[in-house]
Amino acid sequence: MNKTILYIGWIGYRNLGDDLLWNLFRDRADKYLGSGQITIVPSLPGVNIQHLERYDTIVLGGGSLIAPTYIQLLYRAIKMKKKVCIWGSGIDRIPESALYAMQEGEKMPVIQRFKGEEIAQLREVLMQADFIGVRGPYTKKVLETLTGVSGVPIIGDPGLLLEWNKAAVQKEKCIGINWGTTMNNLYGNKEKDVEKQLAEAAKQWVSEGYKVFIYAVWSEDFPACQWLYKLIDKPEKVLFEKKLYTEQELMKKLSICSLTVNFKLHPNLLSLSAGVPAVALGYRFKVFDLFSSLGLEHLVLSTSEEQINTKLMKLADETMQEADKIRKDYWVKQQIYSPQIEKIFTEDGL
CATH class of the missing domain: 3.40.50 (Rossmann fold)
Structure with a gap:
């Protein structure tokens, strides 16, 4: 029936x-x-x-x-x-x-x-x-x-x-950044300050030889991503396309990265499924809920924190160093x- x-x-x-x-x-x-x-x-x-x-x-x-x-x-x-x-x-x-x-x-x-x-x-x-x-x-x-x-x-x-071909890909010295807006409805209520500090971290990564790929997962987030791109002000090293990718398109884009930093929730799963460790900006309860389910809570940085750029740089470095372990732990959870x-x-x- x-x-x-x-x-x-x-x-x-x-x-x-x-x-x-x-x-x-x-x-x-x-x-x-x-x-x-x-x-x-x-x-x-x-x-x-x-x-x-x-x-x-x-x-x-x-x-x-x-x-x-x-x-x-x-x-x-x-x-x-x-x-x-x-x-x-x-x-x-x-x-x-x-x-x-x-x-x-x-x-x-x-x-x-x-x-x-x-x-x-x-x-x-x-x-x-x-x-x-x-x-x-x-x-x-x-x-x-x-x-x-x-x-x-x-x-x-x-x-x-989410499934992705886990065959080896040619990694690049690239960090993916997902950005957007919650109209300041986030832990700490200082979205513009988080944005500014994220731009400062990105500038530092560029100075260390990384490329930066900025991406949105919601069309309403395009203006925020565009503004972050301008704040970083390194057009020769930073890419932002005003485009909404499908999940498979985005996983392919992310698969070459060394790391991603994500504001919204599901870009973290897209990144991890593509074999790329993800640092989450813990802007609301749901981010901590997800990462706790994965045993990866140490990869979340609350947006209420002070000196986010300094803490983010440190966490990003530690995360890239333990990338293999994070990949294995995530696939076990899958x-x-x-x-x-x-x-x-x-x-x-x-």
């Missing part, structure tokens, strides 16, 4: 990270289930996700989508006797104070992300969903603390399914998480 599935993701807005998660879901569904068994409707602009009647299964896809609006939708679906799945989703918008409490093993301060009836709905979803797997241990901790539900499974970010991420297709989660 043909099933109709609604895939919920922030897709269709020229954001590579969210779109690649949808691409991975679609491709794995086709691989394991075949096009004749299911019809998948992605939540592209124009699709009214409030109308659930036609769907057999509702999938909350990859991304930081564990938020009141989407949980309310899943709660409604459960009440309508629909199948409900959470596929590698994570939580975000958690203050840095709560993050630090988790890192230090202390009691978390009150979390305002869900309130009142929203917490009850979240608890019901976690208890009744047909398939649950969240992005990382920090998402797990927040959900269990909020709801009292224990044993929330971690399956990793679906971006871990092998562990991939079957868990694919269980939704192989064990009738849908």
Whole structure:
């Protein structure tokens, strides 16, 4: 019998990270289930996700989508006797104070992300969903603390399914930099200062003989990347193309680099999947959640830090020195998480 599935993701807005998660879901569904068994409707602009009647299964896809609006939708679906799945989703918008409490093993301060009836709905979803797997241990901790539900499974970010030909490539003395904007909604609330210090670090890398490749993964980030390019002011050594790459195009571009430094979340997985160690600018909770799931938290530098350029230079140097170990550790995690991420297709989660 043909099933109709609604895939919920922030897709269709020229954001590579969210779109690649949808691409991975679609491709794995086709691989394991075949096009004749299911019809998948992605939540592209124009699709009214409030109308659930036609769907057999509702999938909350990859991304930081564990938020009141989407949980309310899943709660409604459960009440309508629909199948409900959470596929590698994570939580975000958690203050840095709560993050630090988790890192230090202390009691978390009150979390305002869900309130009142929203917490009850979240608890019901976690208890009744047909398939649950969240992005990382920090998402797990927040959900269990909020709801009292224990044993929330971690399956990793679906971006871990990204595949790249690991054959040797000719490495260049090049550092990739992903930049963009959050309209100053980041840890430390000093986006322009982070940008300035990132430019200073890039200038130093250029003086050491590196080329710099600046790239965006969202069309809205082009102006910020263009401005970073101007701040560095080394056009003979710095490349920025006002272009949105596909995931395969970008992995090919990154594969020659010695290192990448990434502002947005999924460029880190694109880089690591291409065999290139990644340093993450920890601008929000989700970055720490992802890197904790990979056992690579030491590669995250919070945007609330002082003297980011100095700390970034030091961390970048250390990361390039342990590049082989980082590659191996990441591929081990890929092998562990991939079957868990694919269980939704192989064990009738849908």
